[in-house]
Amino acid sequence: MEIEIAPGKRARQAFSFDDIAIVPSRRTRTPEEVSLAWQIDAYKFDLPLLAAPMDSVVSPETAIAIGKLGGLGVLNLEGLWTRYEDPSKIYAQIAKADAHEATLILQKAYSQAIKPELVAARVSQLRNAGVVVAGALSPERTLQFHKTIVDAGVDIFVIRGTTVSAEHVSSRGETLNLKEFIYELDVPVIAGGVATYKAALHLMRAGAAGVLVGFGGGATHTTADVLGLRVPMATAVSEVAAARREYLDESGGRYVHVIADGAMGRSGDMVKALACGADAVMVGSPLARATDAPGKGRHWGREASHGDLPRGSVAQFDQVGSMAEIINGPSHTADGTMNLVGAIRKSISLCGYTDVKEFQRVDVVVAPYHA
Numbered sequence: 001m002e003i004e005i006a007p008g009k010r011a012r013q014a015f016s017f018d019d020i021a022i023v024p025s026r027r028t029r030t031p032e033e034v035s036l037a038w039q040i041d042a043y044k045f046d047l048p049l050l051a052a053p054m055d056s057v058v059s060p061e062t063a064i065a066i067g068k069l070g071g072l073g074v075l076n077l078e079g080l081w082t083r084y085e086d087p088s089k090i091y092a093q094i095a096k097a098d099a100h101e102a103t104l105i106l107q108k109a110y111s112q113a114i115k116p117e118l119v120a121a122r123v124s125q126l127r128n129a130g131v132v133v134a135g136a137l138s139p140e141r142t143l144q145f146h147k148t149i150v151d152a153g154v155d156i157f158v159i160r161g162t163t164v165s166a167e168h169v170s171s172r173g174e175t176l177n178l179k180e181f182i183y184e185l186d187v188p189v190i191a192g193g194v195a196t197y198k199a200a201l202h203l204m205r206a207g208a209a210g211v212l213v214g215f216g217g218g219a220t221h222t223t224a225d226v227l228g229l230r231v232p233m234a235t236a237v238s239e240v241a242a243a244r245r246e247y248l249d250e251s252g253g254r255y256v257h258v259i260a261d262g263a264m265g266r267s268g269d270m271v272k273a274l275a276c277g278a279d280a281v282m283v284g285s286p287l288a289r290a291t292d293a294p295g296k297g298r299h300w301g302r303e304a305s306h307g308d309l310p311r312g313s314v315a316q317f318d319q320v321g322s323m324a325e326i327i328n329g330p331s332h333t334a335d336g337t338m339n340l341v342g343a344i345r346k347s348i349s350l351c352g353y354t355d356v357k358e359f360q361r362v363d364v365v366v367a368p369y370h371a
Helices: 060-069 088-096 099-109 116-128 139-152 178-184 197-205 233-250 267-275 323-328 340-350
Strands: 002-006 009-012 020-023 038-040 043-045 049-051 072-076 134-137 156-160 189-194 210-213 257-261 280-283 363-366
Touching: 020 267, 049 060, 060 072, 060 116, 060 323, 072 116, 072 156, 088 099, 116 134, 116 139, 134 139, 139 156, 139 178, 178 189, 189 197, 189 257, 197 210, 197 233, 210 233, 233 257, 233 267, 257 267, 267 280, 267 340, 323 340
Parallel strands: 049 072, 049 280, 072 134, 134 156, 156 189, 189 210, 210 257, 257 280
Antiparallel strands: 002 009, 020 363, 038 043
């Protein structure tokens, strides 16, 4: 529905996850009958959960742990772990700093050059552990380091930025044309964020195996405040899911995975993302609450370290349990911060479905209930 802001300027109404609710059907099932398994390219996962490539959440060790739990930990390959042999001192400084000091520490720490030998070492560490290896770069770093990452043996290449287009145009250097770039790679590429039907369709036509939906959301981002960019996630995920349906027909059956990325602090938000059409969710802040997360309760994204225009803050979360407890339970809280997978499975079973793809057909209603 469009709303006229003024003569000549119209805006569409959009909905966040807080604005919608899931409607149970006439049938229920037992949770044990629900399968959450999914597959992207040749890689199969038991859980529709990816850990976001944020240094406060994913270290090589936690990426391995999440992989063994059935999810996918995506390592930030332009983060602290590829700039420092041992970044533990940086983590300790961030843990002790106030908000202003933390931003300055991040800017200084991330000004250190990325070391290609550390990129290769981190990828090898994950590969030697026997888990699927996923590494992320920003669009700005992709052309510079993609060969190093692919040669090191990454299984899934993630291009993640505030917003990612099928073609980044610049007069100051080499242009990243995703269609040409993806065509030349031998590994599946997940790219985003996007938030609209048209932008998602372009990424799918460029050859992306998965599309990340979301920008400007999340517990640490201030993108909406600094740049004015934000699209409520229920609408964004639903639009991209609609683009997937069109592309499926257009391409003769090529299925592109929709991965919701951002604004999902609790299990209920993740369930709503799947109901809106996502195949999986990429989360940061829920996992930052883990006692074994590298940030130890502190949480930040790549945007917080920008040297000229930081677009994120360092958040502080209570640590509620181990990574395994937060993902698979048991839960010690009643607020949706633990046993994320159990909550997803329970919700799908209460609505009578047996897997995520079926659950994408569930009814939702607009039901804003936050005062």
